[in-house]
Amino acid sequence: MRRIAAIVFVVVGLALGAWFLLGPTDDGALVRARLRAFSDAVNRSTVDGSGPEARSAQLGAFFAEDVDVDLGQGAAPIRGRDTVMGMAERLQPRTAAFRLQFEDVSVAIAPSGQAADVHLTAEFIRRSITTGEESLDAREFTIGMRRVGGEWQIARVTAVDTLK
Amino acid sequence: MLVLAAISFIVFRWVLIPIRTEGSSMLPTYAPDKLHFVNRLSYGTTGPARGDVVAIQMAGPHVLYVKRIIGLPGERVAIAHGQVQINGSPLSEPYVRHRRPWDFEEVTLGPREYFVMGDNRGMSVGEHDFGRAQVDRIFGKVVF
Numbered sequence: 001m002r003r004i005a006a007i008v009f010v011v012v013g014l015a016l017g018a019w020f021l022l023g024p025t026d027d028g029a030l031v032r033a034r035l036r037a038f039s040d041a042v043n044r045s046t047v048d049g050s051g052p053e054a055r056s057a058q059l060g061a062f063f064a065e066d067v068d069v070d071l072g073q074g075a076a077p078i079r080g081r082d083t084v085m086g087m088a089e090r091l092q093p094r095t096a097a098f099r100l101q102f103e104d105v106s107v108a109i110a111p112s113g114q115a116a117d118v119h120l121t122a123e124f125i126r127r128s129i130t131t132g133e134e135s136l137d138a139r140e141f142t143i144g145m146r147r148v149g150g151e152w153q154i155a156r157v158t159a160v161d162t163l164k
Numbered sequence: 165m166l167v168l169a170a171i172s173f174i175v176f177r178w179v180l181i182p183i184r185t186e187g188s189s190m191l192p193t194y195a196p197d198k199l200h201f202v203n204r205l206s207y208g209t210t211g212p213a214r215g216d217v218v219a220i221q222m223a224g225p226h227v228l229y230v231k232r233i234i235g236l237p238g239e240r241v242a243i244a245h246g247q248v249q250i251n252g253s254p255l256s257e258p259y260v261r262h263r264r265p266w267d268f269e270e271v272t273l274g275p276r277e278y279f280v281m282g283d284n285r286g287m288s289v290g291e292h293d294f295g296r297a298q299v300d301r302i303f304g305k306v307v308f
Contacts, residue, residue, distance in 0.1 A: 104224025121222040136186045140222040162222050162229065163280065163295035 028107040031116045031145055034152040035102055038062045042100045052089040060085040064146055064155040072159035099125040103138075116152070118143040119160075179204055181304065183219065183228060189282030189292050190230050193217065193259055194306075202228070206305035211237075212278060217306040220280065220297050229293065230306055232259070235279030237299075242270035246285060262286030271296065278302065 041058050060081055069078035078084060105120040124137045144156030176182060180201045185194050194200065194217070202219040212218055212233045219228040235241035240251050246263035248255040249270075263285045273279055273296060281294040 103226040104222070106223070119223050121224065121227040123227060138222060138227045160223075161295075162220065162301065163231075163293055163297055 027109045027113060027116065031107045031109070031118060031152050032105055034062070034145070035105065035118065035120070035143075038154070039100045039102055043098075056085040056089040059088045062154055064148060064153040067153075067155055067157070069157040070159060071157075072161060097127050097129060099127070101125070114147045115155075116145040118145060180307070181219075181225070183230070183306075185230055188287065189284050190217070190232075191282075191284040192261055193232075193283045194230060200230075200306055201308045202304040203307045204304040206307075207302065211299065212302060212305070218278075218280065219303040219306055220301050221303045225303060228303055229280070229297075231280035231282055231294065231297075233278050234281050235273050237273050237275050237277055239279070240270050240272050241268075241279040243268035248281070257283075259283045260285050264289065276300070 038059075041062065044058075063081045063084050065081050067079070067081055067084060069084065071078075078087065101123050103121045103123060105118060108117045110116065119140075119142050121138055121140050124139075125134055126137070127134045140160040140162050142156075142158045142160055143154060144158075145152050146155040147153075180203055183200055183202055185196055185198050185200060187196055206212075206216075214233050214236060216233045217230060218233060219230055221228055234248055234255065235250055240249075242249045243266050245265040245267065248257065260283055264287070266285065266289045271279070276299045277296045278299065279295065280297050282292055284292065
């Protein structure tokens with residue numbers, strides 16, 4: 001009995017040690033929170049009736065000045081925050097509402113603490129306003145984030161082809 | 165009762181993972197918005213076989229593709245006018261009901277690659293995700 005208790009004690013100790021060493025850092029939590037705030041802002045902006053400029057400004061704040069977006073599959077790369085903001089302005093949430101959510105988010109913080117690599121699956125759930133029917137599209141992305149003035153910003157977005 | 169609850173928890177958490185299908189790419193075999201299970205232990209000793217329906221993970225296990233294994237590692241796969249060719253020979257696919265004349269240039273699969281497709285070949289090729297999947301992305305075999 002004493003031996004079992006000792007084994008359990010060692011296993012629990014090792015698990016706690018591993019959690020402290022390999023578990024999420026504060027920066028990891030901040031990056032996740034920033035991405036969650038981004039998806040909340042996207043989702044809010046498609047239903048709250050805010051004007052195109054307000055929507056563009058809200059979303060633009062999440063991106064670095066020199067952001068580089070590569071959606072793959074023959075899509076032209078999108079370079080720069082202004083381009084992203086221009087696209088956000090043209091977003092027309094009239095015929096369908098959509099919801100963005102991130103799943104399976106893993107974060108690796110660079111040793112400098114000023115950059116992070118994120119791997120996630122983005123789910124786009126579109127709901128037809130006329131029929132109410134929902135359709136789901138999911139894509140895998142790697143996202144490079146950079147800390148600018150204490151705030152984490154999206155600096156690079158690259159679509160990953162799950163099936164090649 | 166507690167033991168039963170513990171066994172159920174372990175089984176449905178780590179062995180038979182419940183999934184809900186979305187989309188129409190696996191019609192008519194799997195209809196959208198239905199509950200199925202993925203057996204994570206199916207490929208413990210042997211790799212996936214041709215014809216198996218598998219779950220393929222994206223960034224993690226919460227969003228999965230459900231596709232059928234069409235080509236095995238090392239094989240050449242092509243599609244000509246909707247007909248899948250394996251090493252130059254047509255593949256019999258009784259699970260496919262309607263075919264559009266899809267074309268896909270021949271690829272040779274790597275030693276750890278499988279070629280996967282959905283059963284619904286009546287949809288537009290641009291709306292159907294298919295292609296090569298690395299073995300470590302295969303999450304398990306879809307059962308029930």
